[in-house]
Amino acid sequence: xxxxVVLSKVIKEPGVKESTMMKSPCLRYRGxxxxxxxxxxxxxxxxxxxxxxxxxxxxxxxxxxNFTKKKFKEWVLIPQEFEEKYDIFIxxxxxxxxSKYKPKK
Numbered sequence: 001x002x003x004x005v006v007l008s009k010v011i012k013e014p015g016v017k018e019s020t021m022m023k024s025p026c027l028r029y030r031g032x033x034x035x036x037x038x039x040x041x042x043x044x045x046x047x048x049x050x051x052x053x054x055x056x057x058x059x060x061x062x063x064x065x066n067f068t069k070k071k072f073k074e075w076v077l078i079p080q081e082f083e084e085k086y087d088i089f090i091x092x093x094x095x096x097x098x099s100k101y102k103p104k105k
Contacts, residue, residue: 046093
């Protein structure tokens with residue numbers, strides 16, 4: 001499912017908002033980055049657990065994100081050839097970021 005189609009659905013989830021990162025539109029949950037289209041690589045970036053990053057890379061689906069020459073352990077690039085599953089990946093990122101959120105006491 002194309003990014004823009006998924007965006008129109010996930011943006012309706014409580015706590016999800018559009019924002020910017022690296023001068024590009026992105027999705028955040030309660031201020032934390034969760035997903036964006038990375039135009040330079042023509043790929044989706046999602047935030048998931050380091051273990052999941054490695055699983056996606058090992059499966060040949062994901063690519064390491066190291067735009068600044070620094071490896072981001074929770075970020076993985078998903079090339080556009082896997083666009084039909086972007087909804088699954090974006091909602092996976094949403095659940096991951098949401099699971100890390102601890103309400104203030």
